[in-house]
Amino acid sequence: MRTKNLTAAVGFLAFGALYAYLTAQLPRRLGNVPGPSFFPWVLTWCFLGLSAVLLVQGLLAEPWHAPRPEAEKGTTRRTAAGLLFLAVYLALLPFLGFLLATPLAFAALMWVAGENRPLYIAGWSVGMTALLYLTFHYLFQVPFPAAPDFSA
Amino acid sequence: MSRTCRMWLILVAFLAACAWSAPAGAAYPTKPIEFIIPFGAGDSADIEGRLLAQEMTKALGQPVVPINKEGGGGAITYTLVKNAKPDGYTVAWNSTSILTSTNIGNVPFDHDAFDHIGRVEYQPMPFAVKADAKWKTFKDFVEDCKKRPGVLKIANAGTGSTTHIAAVAVMNAANCKVIHLPVGVKRRNATVLSGETDAMFGPLTGIIKLAQAKQIRILTLPSQKRNQLIKDVPTATELGYPVVIDLFRGLSVPKGTPAEAKEKLYKAMVAAANSKALQDFSKKAGFTIDTMDAKEFDPYLDKMDKLVKGILKEAKLYRSKKPTQ
Amino acid sequence: MNPAVLEGFLSATAPEALAALAAGALIGLIAGMLPGVTISSGIIIVLPLTFVMGPHVAISLLLGIYSGGMTGGSFSAILLNIPGTPSASATGLDGHQMARKGEAGLALGTAIFSSFFGGMFSLLCLYLIAPQLAAVALKFQAVDLFSLIFFGLTIIASFAVQSVVKGILSGLIGLILVTVGQDPLMGTARYTFGEVNLLQGVHFLTALIGLFAIPQLADGIAESLKGTGKGNALSRFGSIYPRWKHYREMIIPTLIGSVVGTFIGILPGTGGPIAAFLSYDYAQKASRHPEKFGTGCIEGVAAPESANNAVCGGALIPMMTLGIPGDPVTAILIGALLVHGLAPGPMLFVERADFAYTIIFSFFWSNIFTLAIALLGVRLLVKVLDAPKAVLIPAIAVLCAIGSFALRNSFFDTYVMFAFGLLGLMMRWLGMPVVPLILALVLGRPLEENLRVALTASKGDVSTFFTSPISLGFLLLSAVSIAWPFVQQWRRRGSPA
Numbered sequence: 001m002r003t004k005n006l007t008a009a010v011g012f013l014a015f016g017a018l019y020a021y022l023t024a025q026l027p028r029r030l031g032n033v034p035g036p037s038f039f040p041w042v043l044t045w046c047f048l049g050l051s052a053v054l055l056v057q058g059l060l061a062e063p064w065h066a067p068r069p070e071a072e073k074g075t076t077r078r079t080a081a082g083l084l085f086l087a088v089y090l091a092l093l094p095f096l097g098f099l100l101a102t103p104l105a106f107a108a109l110m111w112v113a114g115e116n117r118p119l120y121i122a123g124w125s126v127g128m129t130a131l132l133y134l135t136f137h138y139l140f141q142v143p144f145p146a147a148p149d150f151s152a
Numbered sequence: 153m154s155r156t157c158r159m160w161l162i163l164v165a166f167l168a169a170c171a172w173s174a175p176a177g178a179a180y181p182t183k184p185i186e187f188i189i190p191f192g193a194g195d196s197a198d199i200e201g202r203l204l205a206q207e208m209t210k211a212l213g214q215p216v217v218p219i220n221k222e223g224g225g226g227a228i229t230y231t232l233v234k235n236a237k238p239d240g241y242t243v244a245w246n247s248t249s250i251l252t253s254t255n256i257g258n259v260p261f262d263h264d265a266f267d268h269i270g271r272v273e274y275q276p277m278p279f280a281v282k283a284d285a286k287w288k289t290f291k292d293f294v295e296d297c298k299k300r301p302g303v304l305k306i307a308n309a310g311t312g313s314t315t316h317i318a319a320v321a322v323m324n325a326a327n328c329k330v331i332h333l334p335v336g337v338k339r340r341n342a343t344v345l346s347g348e349t350d351a352m353f354g355p356l357t358g359i360i361k362l363a364q365a366k367q368i369r370i371l372t373l374p375s376q377k378r379n380q381l382i383k384d385v386p387t388a389t390e391l392g393y394p395v396v397i398d399l400f401r402g403l404s405v406p407k408g409t410p411a412e413a414k415e416k417l418y419k420a421m422v423a424a425a426n427s428k429a430l431q432d433f434s435k436k437a438g439f440t441i442d443t444m445d446a447k448e449f450d451p452y453l454d455k456m457d458k459l460v461k462g463i464l465k466e467a468k469l470y471r472s473k474k475p476t477q
Numbered sequence: 478m479n480p481a482v483l484e485g486f487l488s489a490t491a492p493e494a495l496a497a498l499a500a501g502a503l504i505g506l507i508a509g510m511l512p513g514v515t516i517s518s519g520i521i522i523v524l525p526l527t528f529v530m531g532p533h534v535a536i537s538l539l540l541g542i543y544s545g546g547m548t549g550g551s552f553s554a555i556l557l558n559i560p561g562t563p564s565a566s567a568t569g570l571d572g573h574q575m576a577r578k579g580e581a582g583l584a585l586g587t588a589i590f591s592s593f594f595g596g597m598f599s600l601l602c603l604y605l606i607a608p609q610l611a612a613v614a615l616k617f618q619a620v621d622l623f624s625l626i627f628f629g630l631t632i633i634a635s636f637a638v639q640s641v642v643k644g645i646l647s648g649l650i651g652l653i654l655v656t657v658g659q660d661p662l663m664g665t666a667r668y669t670f671g672e673v674n675l676l677q678g679v680h681f682l683t684a685l686i687g688l689f690a691i692p693q694l695a696d697g698i699a700e701s702l703k704g705t706g707k708g709n710a711l712s713r714f715g716s717i718y719p720r721w722k723h724y725r726e727m728i729i730p731t732l733i734g735s736v737v738g739t740f741i742g743i744l745p746g747t748g749g750p751i752a753a754f755l756s757y758d759y760a761q762k763a764s765r766h767p768e769k770f771g772t773g774c775i776e777g778v779a780a781p782e783s784a785n786n787a788v789c790g791g792a793l794i795p796m797m798t799l800g801i802p803g804d805p806v807t808a809i810l811i812g813a814l815l816v817h818g819l820a821p822g823p824m825l826f827v828e829r830a831d832f833a834y835t836i837i838f839s840f841f842w843s844n845i846f847t848l849a850i851a852l853l854g855v856r857l858l859v860k861v862l863d864a865p866k867a868v869l870i871p872a873i874a875v876l877c878a879i880g881s882f883a884l885r886n887s888f889f890d891t892y893v894m895f896a897f898g899l900l901g902l903m904m905r906w907l908g909m910p911v912v913p914l915i916l917a918l919v920l921g922r923p924l925e926e927n928l929r930v931a932l933t934a935s936k937g938d939v940s941t942f943f944t945s946p947i948s949l950g951f952l953l954l955s956a957v958s959i960a961w962p963f964v965q966q967w968r969r970r971g972s973p974a
Contacts (some may be wrong), residue, residue: 002971004585008907012646022668036665039925040656041507047649054642082698083691083898086874090891093878102875109871113701124868132875135511140885142514143183192808202812206524220808221677224664228677231659231666233675258664305934311663334662335619335935336926344797348618348934361820433815460880 002061009055016048055065082112098137102129168385180240181214182411189245190229191309192222195337196275196355196437200401201245204272207424212416216243222336225249225312227258230404234265236404240413244268246371246404250464252451252462253312257471263453269403269417271449272425275439276375277318277399278385280359280368281351282344290371290391293351294326301329303311307344309337318397321463322353322374325393344368355399356381357437374398381438397459402449416446485834494537497530498553498839500543502846504888506854508542509549510561512686512880516546517656517805524813532817533835539813540789540836540843542924543806544596546788547749548847551588552855554583555778558648558665559690559880563682564749564785566915567757569689571770571777578773582855586717587775588782589851591731596782596844599742599790604837607794608778614743614795620941622744622926624951626920629751632758633913633956651917656680661926674889681750681918683881684897688911690877691898694870701866717855723775731759732774734783741784742791748804749788750919753781762961790840794820797833 023044026037089105096104106125115121136142187205191197198220205216221229226249236242244250250263279290287293297304306323308316311334323330335343341362342350352359352369360381364369373379374388375394388395403421405414407422423444434441444452464470488494488760501523506599508519521544527535550562555572568588575584617625633648634641647838657668658678669675682742734756741752770777788804795808811821819825819832826833881894904911936940942948 004907005971008643008909019668026667027665034929034937035659036667037665038932039928040653040667043649043656047646047653050642050649052645054646057642079695079698082694082870082874086691086877087895088695089874090878090888090895093882093891094888096765106871106875109874110867113698113867115865115867123873128868128872128875136514136879136883139507139850142879143886144879144882198808199812199815203815206943218812221806222657223661227664228659231664235676253664294697301937331934331936333619333930343618344616346615352966377792407530 002058005054005058007060009051009058012051012054016044016051019047022045075101078112082109085109085112094145097146098133099129099146102132153399154224158376160196180410180416181212184215185212185240185407186231186242187216187218188233188242189218189220190222190226190247190249191313192220192338195309195340195397197245197247197337197357197401198438200273200357200430200433200437203430204421207427207429208420208429211423216420217366218245220291222338223257223310224335225253225256225310225314225316227253227312227411230261230266231259232253233404234261236406238267238408240409240417242303242406243417244404245401246458247401248314248317248399248460249312250404251457252314252317252464253310255457255460255464255471256312256317256388256469258312263457265407265409266404266412267409268446268449268453269401269405269414269421270446271402271442271444272421273434273439273441274398274400275356275437276354276373276379277315277353278359278370278379278382279319279322279351279353279388280344280363280370282347282403283366283369285350285369286299287351287371288369289387290388291313293371294328297323297326297328297330302331304328304351305331305333305349307333307335307340307349309340309354310334314397314399315340315355317460317463318353318374318395320467320469321371321395321397322388322393324463325350325388342366344399355439357439358435366449379438397463400442400452400456408463414446416433479830483831484831485836488533488831489835489838491533493531494533494839495842497534497538498541498842498846499850501538501543502545502684502843502850503541503854504846505542505545505547506549506552506851508564509546512559512561512876514880514883515562515682516543516550517809518883519546520806520809524809527813532814532819532832533839535813535817536810536836537839537842539616540839541809541846542787543789543810543830544592544840545850546841547596548589548592548782548851550785551592551778551782552585554959555584555588557690557869557876558693559686559876560682561872562749563685563919564753564788565781566685566689566750566919567753567781568778568785570757570912571773571775574773575775575778576773580629580773582717583719583723584628584644584773584778585855586719587723587727587778589717589848589855590719591727591734591783592786592851593844593848594731594784595735595738595787596789596840596847598732598783599739599793600837600840600844602739603790603793603797603840607798608963614740615799617744618945619927619930620945621886621951622930622945623924623931624942624945624948624955625744626924627921627949628748628929628955629755629957630916630924631955632754633670633916634959634962636867636910636912639908639910640795643907644913647652647904647909647911648913648917651914654684654914655918655921661922662929664702673888674893677885678922679893679897679918680881680884680890682702682884684918685915686877686880687894687897687899688901688915690873691895692901692905694873694877694898695735695902697866697870697873701870717852719775726775727779729763730780731783733763735787736781738787739791742804743772743794748792749785752784752788754916756784757778758958767965787860788960791835793840797825797836800825844949947952 023037023040027030035084089101105126106128107121110121189198189201202218205218229244233242240308254262281287306319308319316332319332329436333349340352340354345350348412364371370385371384372386372388372391374397376396422443425441504519508514520539530846550565551568553559553561554565554569555576558573560566560569572584602694633644657675669797730943736750737756757780758777761767764776792804793806814821878891901911
């Protein structure tokens with residue numbers, strides 16, 4: 001925990017400094033009335049102060065190693081793969097359209113979650129895509145790009 | 153197994169049909185239009201805007217969906233619409249705030265950053281106090297204010313909103329030092345009723361009900377002439393403070409919106425403005441429906457812009473957008 | 478008896494009105510359940526229909542959606558840990574833990590029944606003491622609202638017993654993220670880096686979907702590899718109907734939720750999420766075993782669920798007595814009623830008292846219909862949990878994408894959602910609680926707005942927060958709220974185990 005806290009504290013201090021820098025760029029306006037940068041300054045000082053406290057806490061704490069349950073390598077890798085697939089899905093969605101991107105992402109994530117039967121994967125991916133599309137597009141009029149859009 | 157297979161087949165067919173049926177090059181409008189209201193729900197801009205959107209829905213055959221994006225005296229909506237895709241599916245329900253919030257410097261652009269569809273209506277922005285307040289006339293208020301400079305508080309719909317500018321203009325003319333409180337339309341009426349603020353400027357539609365219920369008293373209006381609904385309330389000019397600033401409302405779209413869309417929006421706007429629902433409501437609420445097309449509206453905006461600039465310069469609140477290099 | 482009351486009751490109970498109510502409650506339940514489709518968007522879809530209906534039918538339909546949506550939001554929060562509506566975000570804290578323990582049915586049942594109670598309680602307030610309540614709410618000035626919201630933020634302390642510093646830092650990160658976008662008073666762009674999509678700031682629900690659902694997704698993948706996917710606790714549903722002992726546990730938190738929800742509902746500019754979190758915290762403090770909160774206890778579901786439905790009735794009070802909407806939905810209601818020439822406001826009870834009572838009785842029926850339809854429909858939801866993990870995980874992922882997109886029809890928001898997901902994972906790794914951040918996201922904007930208005934009014938004098946009695950009261954409560962977890966810790970340590 002100690003290393004984590006120290007890492008976090010240093011990261012937060014850096015973030016706080018960046019925020020302070022950005023806040024200083026904000027326009028000051030209308031004399032003595034609290035302007036757009038007033039609230040951010042309050043936040044900046046609180047944040048920097050507490051990050052410093054976290055840093056001191058981390059430095060003072062005894063180095064302590066919790067018996068960390070060692071996660072299996074495979075699990076971590078699968079989880080990372082799952083998140084990666086989601087990220088790729090989100091990135092491709094605007095270009096491929098909902099009806100093309102979703103079954104692909106669905107199939108990939110089913111595989112990540114341990115499903116291996118191809119027919120099963122294909123069926124669920126297409127079926128769920130259809131169901132979600134029906135519900136959101138027709139019932140609630142969410143304007144997804146349905147198919148690939150090459151015009152833009 | 154074969155049953156499941158058949159089910160999937162149907163679904164695949166359905167998906168294909170969905171993809172195929174996506175409208176290709178159909179005439180505008182083919183999908184719902186976002187109608188952005190620059191102020192919070194429940195007040196003048198919102199009430200009139202929703203009614204207009206509803207009538208425009210009938211004229212266009214596609215839902216015109218009102219969305220409130222309040223803040224910055226209208227600045228949030230104008231920034232949003234200015235940056236929206238110019239495809240005719242994002243429309244701003246503008247008001248005089250398109251001149252005031254820009255000239256006070258809330259946003260780095262002017263009203264000419266838009267294409268305008270036209271004006272729908274205009275209305276006065278009366279000055280009102282709580283019904284049991286000690287000020288019976290506007291003169292009482294001014295006298296009290298001169299005795300206690302910098303104490304009385306006037307509520308407005310946000311820094312840079314038209315109500316704010318009207319308050320600044322009238323108070324400057326009366327030589328009154330007050331605190332202008334940007335409480336937003338959601339709380340504007342409430343703050344006067346609770347005594348948190350001493351008075352307010354508000355569009356007639358937004359305050360007429362409270363006046364009729366004898367919860368607030370209207371003392372004056374910075375308008376050219378008296379209003380039908382409140383005939384016994386004198387204009388500011390009659391009282392010796394020659395300030396005339398009315399609130400207009402109309403439609404604006406992002407610059408570069410196709411002419412076809414603008415034309416259809418204008419026609420729908422006029423049809424909606426002349427609908428029975430809006431006409432009836434205008435009589436009850438005290439606003440005047442008087443449509444203008446873009447050809448009339450653009451010079452009108454330029455003229456009003458000069459007026460607003462003048463007021464703000466006098467109050468030393470004017471902020472030029474042109475980068476000072 | 479006032480003849481207007483009877484007239485109102487009759488028109489609210491007309492068959493066409495009741496049919497509209499049933500349809501509304503169903504639409505509301507579905508809309509509330511689906512992430513990204515909020516109650517407001519459900520209402521907007523049916524709005525054009527209401528123009529051609531009679532006013533009593535229109536109001537029945539809309540109120541049905543309103544209370545149905547408040548209840549439906551809890552379903553996805555409990556089952557998938559994705560709150561369907563912002564108001565349901567506190568429900569997931571314990572509701573989803575219950576579902577993981579195999580008590581999904583009980584969690585849903587608790588949510589449905591406490592929602593019903595909360596709605597009915599606020600109805601009673603609406604019927605009996607609406608004007609008095611509105612008068613109290615009207616006394617709240619910017620200073621008082623600031624202190625109330627600040628008090629809401631001090632709940633952070635309850636969620637940060639492990640490390641106070643980390644808890645507050647989490648809250649501060651939330652407040653900092655809220656400042657991204659145009660500032661609420663002047664519209665000045667802050668921290669947008671010229672990115673147009675950031676001007677509107679981060680949508681609360683977008684952040685929430687990422688923070689809750691992405692870590693959930695990561696867990697799901699890890700778990701699915703251990704088990705075979707089926708036969709886990711999630712697929713055990715249990716009975717929906719709470720037993721007698723459960724009801725006994727529900728009583729106090731439900732009462733707390735109902736009172737808090739009704740009152741918060743009256744205050745303009747607050748709303749469901751604040752009420753839900755506040756009542757969750759109160760219930761925890763009033764509980765005899767506060768340590769069970771967050772591990773899946775009935776009280777943690779009953780309090781926020783009764784609160785968010787009580788908000789409905791509460792928000793109707795200022796709408797009907799003052800014409801001031803308490804939340805976005807009542808604002809839409811005002812618009813819908815105006816179309817029929819009915820202006821909610823101080824004149825409504827004078828000019829059209831019969832219709833005022835129609836609204837009140839429609840709200841009565843909407844609670845009953847929501848209860849009935851939710852109890853019937855919840856059986857179908859069992860199927861969701863029956864789905865194998867390998868299907869549920871991708872479904873959650875796609876729902877995250879749809880939900881974050883649909884809120885503002887923006888692909889940018891889906892990336893924001895994902896970024897918040899990574900933030901959530903990082904915070905978990907650091908041992909930082911996420912709830913303070915969520916709370917700050919809800920409360921940040923009104924906090925800044927009221928702070929600045931209050932300081933403008935006082936010409937920069939900070940003492941204004943201590944001279945107003947209401948404000949002072951809330952600040953004192955805040956102090957108690959911060960100290961409370963420490964006092965309890967100390968008491969537990971002090972008393973012999």
